[in-house]
Amino acid sequence: MTTTTTEDNKKEGKKGGLLLGYKQPHPFSLVRLTDRASVRDLLITLLDPLEPFFSPKKARVRCPGATAVRFDQTASEVEGFCRPLWGLACLLAAGDHYEGTKWWVEGLKNATDPETEAEGEFWGIPKDNDQRMVEMCPLGFALAVAPDTFWGAMSERERKNLEAWLGNSINEREMPDTNWLWFRVFANLGLKKCGGLYAQDRLERDILHLETFYRGDGWSNDGPEGIHQMDYYSSSFAIQFLQLLYAKLAGDDDPERAAEFRKRAQLAALDLAHYYDAQGRSIPFGRSVGYRFAMVSFWGALAYADVELPPPLTWGMVKGIVLRHLRWWQTQHDMWTPAGTLTIGYSYPNMYMAENYNSPGSPYWACLAFICLAVPETHPFWTSEEENHWAVIPPVKALKHPGHIMSNLGGHCMLLSSGQACSYPMKGTHAKYGAFAYSSAYAYSVPPGVFTLEQYALASQLGLSDDGGEYWKTRRLSESRLITSYDDDGDDVPVLVSRWSPFPDVHITTYLVPPREATPNWHLRAHRIDAVGREVLTADGSFAICNERDADGRLLGPYDAGKGEGTFPRLIGNYDLETPEGWAEGGKGAFAVSVKAGAVGIRALEGGTKRMAMLVNADPNSNLVESRTTIPTLQGTVGKGETVWYVAGVYAKPAGDGVRKEEYLDGWEKAPEVPGWLVKEMEAK
Known part of the structure; x- marks a missing residue:
């Protein structure tokens, strides 16, 4: 050549x-x-x-x-x-x-x-x-x-x-x-x-x-x-x-x-x-x-x-x-x-x-x-x-020293992170080290500003706000450990547990569970949130994905199965938080599908809580790979003095060789069940 x-x-x-x-x-x-x-x-x-x-x-x-x-x-x-x-x-x-x-x-x-x-x-x-x-x-x-x-x-x-x-x-x-x-x-x-x-x-x-x-x-x-x-x-x-x-x-x-x-x-x-x-x-x-x-x-x-x-x-x-x-x-x-x-x-x-x-x-x-x-x-x-x-190498492996669980199921490499931290102040450090999941197919996003969700671009992060949604705090520093738990079939499952406090009087324990062979496009993310001293809004984001239509490069519209692209619910703007559509369909979660990039989404699995499914239209140039992205997100509220459990199934099926666009959502309706050991944790606390 x-x-x-x-x-x-x-x-x-x-x-x-x-x-x-x-x-x-x-x-x-x-x-x-x-x-x-x-x-x-x-x-x-x-x-x-x-x-x-x-x-x-x-x-x-x-x-x-x-x-x-x-x-x-x-x-x-x-x-x-x-x-x-x-x-x-x-x-x-x-x-x-x-x-x-x-x-x-x-x-x-x-x-x-x-x-x-x-x-x-x-x-x-x-x-x-x-x-x-x-x-x-x-x-x-x-x-x-x-x-x-x-x-x-x-x-x-x-x-x-x-x-x-x-x-x-x-x-x-x-x-x-x-x-x-x-x-x-x-x-x-x-x-x-x-x-x-x-x-x-x-x-x-x-x-x-x-x-x-x-x-x-x-x-x-x-x-x-x-x-x-x-x-x-x-x-x-x-x-x-x-x-x-x-x-x-x-x-x-x-x-x-x-x-x-x-x-x-x-x-x-x-x-x-x-x-x-x-x-x-x-x-x-x-x-x-x-x-x-x-x-x-x-x-x-x-x-x-x-x-x-x-x-x-x-x-x-x-x-x-x-x-x-x-x-x-x-x-x-x-x-x-x-x-x-x-x-x-x-x-x-x-x-x-x-x-x-x-x-x-x-x-x-x-x-x-x-x-x-x-x-x-x-x-x-x-x-x-x-x-x-x-x-020849195993698809899932826990790495003790970096505090990662690695996965190569579902069409991409992914690491679940215990929450490392840079030793000195760094722009976007919470996004570069504190996110819950990092993917070879869906790169992490950094905040281009610090006002409202679209600027924070909380891909694979849980954000909390005590001022009505203007400013958000995420995991940065955490006390973390790698544990081995058991699923209902008796198989060893590596699980990451981190404890962190976005505010002095709000304490969170996060559990990260890698994909399984039966549900390779899903990983689980569970949070126990103790809002001891204040009410907080919450925003639980999936991976960010390309927000461009295949035909003309314009923003994604409502999901169209024939075209193999679009969002659910429809992408209506970050400030329409009380829209009936988001609340009515919240039980089904939120997803976004791109012909170019595949599909990502998030579903609430905890039951008993009311979280709204919506799409965050992230500010341009926040993601490392795609300059225009959207982030399927679940939003909720935890009242002062309340203890709440959130359990989210996070979906990702990247585009790739041999994957047709009609198949991007094949696993979406097959969300994993909350494992028995986690149910016991939730009942015990």
């Missing part, structure tokens, strides 16, 4: 690099992924469009987008320079050639030279907790795997400049007590591999401290005791990924630790396989998901670090996870700027979901995914035929 590169565009008279027009696909989407050579071509479609955005002496890359972040503009442009190095270095590690390598070689010399400061090229000396420290990690890796390309091209003076900027500065500064400590390890490791000045004692102390993050069974927390945050930073974005790179690069000097890191990766692999569905989608969960296909970097790192796969996984399965994931991202045509660079967002540009550290160059952390290019072409990762890992 031929791809269009920057050079091709220049030959055609398009000066300044790639320029995408109306519905013109990015070259990234045109590569037919089959083997290592095609993945190399895919990487080049990411690197080529960066050329026009290098500074005159190539030390900085100012990616399109004038958005500010919590750090300075120079650090933002350092990100733009360093993060693509994750991909380029992997290419060079295998002996490949890329014409644009010269941009980074020249740029690194000028970036670390204080004499270029007046020209706006010098990166500046890092201060405590400086973002520049993050970018030292891909730079250190590049030096370690391609020393001849970078270090070998430098004069003695240029090497001294690099040692001073990369080694001395980071070793003298304070760093956050998180995965950042790995970045200092790699800064020192890169200099060590080149024969430069480095701090071995600092490297060893950092690794010893990082060991205190380890929780067991392969899982590390992104921080010390007292923090419960195990997202993609615990695996593909940082900790597991960098442990494996360390095992490969420092294994000869530190064989015991390298062996331990490989062992942890073997244990983690059997859990992490549950985050990727058969279509190639991963489950969006937690922060920094704008790094997109970096979500699969762990799997390429297994091969790079020569890990022996734990049964029943095979290299064909690992290859399948990686290539299917990259292929899915090839179908996301709206994630690019017109210049062909990555945007801040997920499936489309989205600042609502962005963290305060996401600069225009930030998304290029996605280049971690190309660690597979550093794997020799003779490795079974490349020589094996792709396989489906879901043929």
Whole structure:
């Protein structure tokens, strides 16, 4: 498959690099992924469009987008320079050639030279907790795997400049007590591999401290005791990924630790396989998901670090996870700027979901995914035929350390979450960590505002309001535990229980029950709500789904079985809370069906309470994947001093290969019964 590169565009008279027009696909989407050579071509479609955005002496890359972040503009442009190095270095590690390598070689010399400061090229000396420290990690890796390309091209003076900027500065500064400590390890490791000045004692102390993050069974927390945050930073974005790179690069000097890191990766692999569905989608969960296909970097790192796969996984399965994931991202045509660079967002540009550290160059952390290019072409990762890992791993599994129950029933991967929490204030943290369910087919939603349900966009969340519905509180912090209960047939069923208080005098116990083989499109969500000190309105939301008609892109109308799309009740607006239609049909629940996306819905199963079924027309751009969504929701009221039980069946049947639109609601009338053990809980309290 031929791809269009920057050079091709220049030959055609398009000066300044790639320029995408109306519905013109990015070259990234045109590569037919089959083997290592095609993945190399895919990487080049990411690197080529960066050329026009290098500074005159190539030390900085100012990616399109004038958005500010919590750090300075120079650090933002350092990100733009360093993060693509994750991909380029992997290419060079295998002996490949890329014409644009010269941009980074020249740029690194000028970036670390204080004499270029007046020209706006010098990166500046890092201060405590400086973002520049993050970018030292891909730079250190590049030096370690391609020393001849970078270090070998430098004069003695240029090497001294690099040692001073990369080694001395980071070793003298304070760093956050998180995965950042790995970045200092790699800064020192890169200099060590080149024969430069480095701090071995600092490297060893950092690794010893990082060991205190380890929780067991392969899982590390992104921080010390007292923090419960195990997202993609615990695996593909940082900790597991960098442990494996360390095992490969420092294994000869530190064989015991390298062996331990490989062992942890073997244990983690059997859990992490549950985050990727058969279509190639991963489950969006937690922060920094704008790094997109970096979500699969762990799997390429297994091969790079020569890990022996734990049964029943095979290299064909690992290859399948990686290539299917990259292929899915090839179908996301709206994630690019017109210049062909990555945007801040997920499936489309989205600042609502962005963290305060996401600069225009930030998304290029996605280049971690190309660690597979550093794997020799003779490795079974490349020589094996792709396989489906879901043929051999269980469809439901409880994960003790992250506090998740994973499911691959009903056409998508889903995790039920015990309610993790980010260790510092973060935009949308309750949506990124505190929702009850996260799906590979129906991404989570973030609040674009904080006024009324349409702005809160409570997908897979229970919201409570004490002011008539203007402001809503959801689960953020919780005391959680994983228990095993029993269903009426005597089978073990994993159940997540969390206790949380949206207000000081309102207390909730939530039970999350995964799908069963008999009802694969349903999971159960039960809440005991003790409204001790105030009356509260409640809003219990299902997954969010695409709110567009197939024929013309307008909002969904009333459900039409012939067209296979629409909502029930009809979508009448978020402020029509007293509409007779919603109350009259509330016993049947609410659902929404999209030709493109499938069906989602929610039904009240508790009996004895009066909850209204309705559709929340969420504010645009609240969802990560679909820019226009609706959320089937049950609304109710709990009076001051009352204790109420809510039990909801949450329905999801995604579109997919072999699923006809006429089948989207096949399971809707077959809602699961409330299990006997839960009935006893409700009767006892």
